[in-house]
Amino acid sequence: MKRFLRNRGAAFGAIVVLVVxxxxxxxxxxxxxxxxxxxxxxxxxxxxxxxxxxGSDHLGRDLVSRLVWGAxxxxxxxxxxxxxxxxxxAIIGIVAGFYAGRVDNLLMRAIDILMGFPEIxxxxxxxxxxxxGLTNAMLAVAVANVPFYARGxxxxxxxxxxxxxxxxxxxxxxTDRRIMxxxxxxxxxxxxxxxxxxxxxxxxxxxxxLSFIGLGAQPPTADWGTMLAxxxxxxxxAAHVVTVPGLxxxxxVLALNxxxxxxxEALDPRSG
Amino acid sequence: xxxxxxxRLLWVVVVLLGVTVLTFVIMHLTPGDPASILLGPxxxxxxxxxxxxxxxxxxxxxxxxxxxxxxVVRGDLGxxxxxxxxxxGEVWLRFRATLVLTAGAxxxxxxxxxxxxxxAARWQGSLIDRFSIVLTxxxxxxxxxxxxMLLIILFSLKLRWLPGTGMYAPAGExxxxxxxxxxxxxxxxxxxxxxxxxxxxxxxxxxEALRGDYVRTARAKGVRERDVAFRHAFRNxxxxxxxxxxxxxxxxxxxxxxxxYVFSWPGVGLMLVNAILTRDFPLIQGGVLLVATxxxxxxxxxxxxxxxxxxxxxxx
Numbered sequence: 350m351k352r353f354l355r356n357r358g359a360a361f362g363a364i365v366v367l368v369v370x371x372x373x374x375x376x377x378x379x380x381x382x383x384x385x386x387x388x389x390x391x392x393x394x395x396x397x398x399x400x401x402x403x404g405s406d407h408l409g410r411d412l413v414s415r416l417v418w419g420a421x422x423x424x425x426x427x428x429x430x431x432x433x434x435x436x437x438x439a440i441i442g443i444v445a446g447f448y449a450g451r452v453d454n455l456l457m458r459a460i461d462i463l464m465g466f467p468e469i470x471x472x473x474x475x476x477x478x479x480x481x482g483l484t485n486a487m488l489a490v491a492v493a494n495v496p497f498y499a500r501g502x503x504x505x506x507x508x509x510x511x512x513x514x515x516x517x518x519x520x521x522x523x524t525d526r527r528i529m530x531x532x533x534x535x536x537x538x539x540x541x542x543x544x545x546x547x548x549x550x551x552x553x554x555x556x557x558x559l560s561f562i563g564l565g566a567q568p569p570t571a572d573w574g575t576m577l578a579x580x581x582x583x584x585x586x587a588a589h590v591v592t593v594p595g596l597x598x599x600x601x602v603l604a605l606n607x608x609x610x611x612x613x614e615a616l617d618p619r620s621g
Numbered sequence: 622x623x624x625x626x627x628x629r630l631l632w633v634v635v636v637l638l639g640v641t642v643l644t645f646v647i648m649h650l651t652p653g654d655p656a657s658i659l660l661g662p663x664x665x666x667x668x669x670x671x672x673x674x675x676x677x678x679x680x681x682x683x684x685x686x687x688x689x690x691x692x693v694v695r696g697d698l699g700x701x702x703x704x705x706x707x708x709x710g711e712v713w714l715r716f717r718a719t720l721v722l723t724a725g726a727x728x729x730x731x732x733x734x735x736x737x738x739x740x741a742a743r744w745q746g747s748l749i750d751r752f753s754i755v756l757t758x759x760x761x762x763x764x765x766x767x768x769x770m771l772l773i774i775l776f777s778l779k780l781r782w783l784p785g786t787g788m789y790a791p792a793g794e795x796x797x798x799x800x801x802x803x804x805x806x807x808x809x810x811x812x813x814x815x816x817x818x819x820x821x822x823x824x825x826x827x828x829e830a831l832r833g834d835y836v837r838t839a840r841a842k843g844v845r846e847r848d849v850a851f852r853h854a855f856r857n858x859x860x861x862x863x864x865x866x867x868x869x870x871x872x873x874x875x876x877x878x879x880x881x882y883v884f885s886w887p888g889v890g891l892m893l894v895n896a897i898l899t900r901d902f903p904l905i906q907g908g909v910l911l912v913a914t915x916x917x918x919x920x921x922x923x924x925x926x927x928x929x930x931x932x933x934x935x936x937x
């Protein structure tokens with residue numbers, strides 16, 4: 350913990366993430382313009398104009414409000430898709446690592462084939478099949494990321510399952526399932542948390558990207574990716590409709606990555 | 622060495638087969654049947670059934686796959702629904718544009734990335750090292766589609782130095798200088814993330830290498846510090862660098878989707894996005910298959926490269 354706090358980058362990351370989470374949670378309780386309230390007479394107002402601290406978009410919607418509501422979408426999709434990928438990857442990884450041999454071979458070859466696709470392409474192909482939309486995009490991104498989790502976790506389990514404590518558990522008659530859930534799982538939580546924290550930022554970027562090209566969240570949802578997509582047509586007249594939501598994605602992802610790096614350094618005794 | 626390559630080749634064939642199966646299955650997950658999409662909402666059920674039969678869509682899935690694979694192997698990827706042209710020609714045309722973009726980005730990412738990583742490791746803790754840390758943290762976090770638009774706002778709209786859309790000027794001959802001018806901004810955009818990753822990996826593995834015993838020996842022998850860094854330590858970071866460049870090349874191919882979209886660069890990525898929005902499945906299938914195949918080949922190439930660089934891999 351001490352090491353973690355001494356890392357300035359990680360501290361910055363933690364503060365930013367806390368602020369964004371807090372803003373996202375408080376969104377319904379703060380008095381501000383609803384994110385979908387249009388005001389055509391005041392569209393594309395620049396930042397710091399009266400009533401619009403960060404300006405308004407092409408329909409006169411308040412960017413502050415849309416950012417705050419969009420934070421809910423971004424955080425949710427990031428956490429849900431990373432969580433889905435983690436759980437699925439962990440199941441595959443633990444089973445493969447524990448049983449080793451033929452089971453491992455079969456599962457890992459399947460993972461290899463999945464990795465025959467670049468990750469972004471796999472996500473896009475899956476969205477193509479399922480149809481554009483926030484839920485489908487979330488699923489697609491989760492599936493596309495499963496191989497990385499499965500591989501990493503399998504490696505960790507493979508190292509552990511030769512350990513004395515597994516031998517001991519087996520000697521006292523523990524079932525396979527019990528060994529996997531009660532003995533192996535707790536031992537790989539630390540690397541899993543680190544990997545998850547480093548991956549959420551990427552998930553958020555990818556989801557925003559899918560929304561940006563029209564395959565993720567659909568208008569009029571207040572989502573950072575769709576805000577960028579909406580703004581793209583107006584960059585010649587009002588650049589802030591693009592700079593503001595993009596900056597939000599960038600800062601949040603940067604904060605998450607710094608936080609993840611900090612966690613990794615604190616939990617991994619080898620790195621100094 | 623040749624045995625190692627033969628093994629890898631065999632495995633690549635298996636992976637490629639798997640890729641075709643997966644592509645085929647994914648495209649058949651789609652709700653709604655292609656015949657009714659092709660014929661539009663006015664078609665009668667009899668017409669739909671007839672077209673399904675003509676297209677072979679009434680047969681079992683495995684039979685459909687085998688027939689489809691037979692066509693693919695012979696270079697027949699079907700016809701695009703929206704363009705009314707063979708998929709292969711279209712995909713190939715678009716793929717060339719993507720390759721140009723990817724190659725441009727690679728050139729921009731590799732040189733400066735390695736240089737900055739080596740310098741940062743050589744003078745660890747110095748100003749240039751701290752600069753590299755900040756730059757890479759930003760580089761891996763910045764969304765390319767946003768960064769690209771910022772470049773357009775600054776260099777195309779405000780300064781009017783460089784074009785921010787398309788591959789060639791709309792009217793005029795398609796000359797090489799024109800292509801290069803159009804390539805600069807998209808290539809810089811696409812290079813952002815890989816440059817950061819390459820810098821990071823080079824720095825880390827160079828620091829590791831500089832701690833090695835052979836570096837201490839070289840120093841003890843009185844070898845100049847510059848030669849220690851570049852002749853002894855740097856050589857041993859090559860495996861790590863080749864690996865990461867291979868991985869990033871794969872990222873470039875697929876990551877190009879966003880960049881092509883932002884800059885209206887007529888590559889496979891932009892084609893895929895449009896094909897998805899118009900539900901042109903043969904085109905999607907062809908594009909996905911071509912990019913995935915290229916990706917598998919790149920991985921093979923980088924495997925062979927580092928087996929060549931590190932004898933422990935080929936004999937291990």
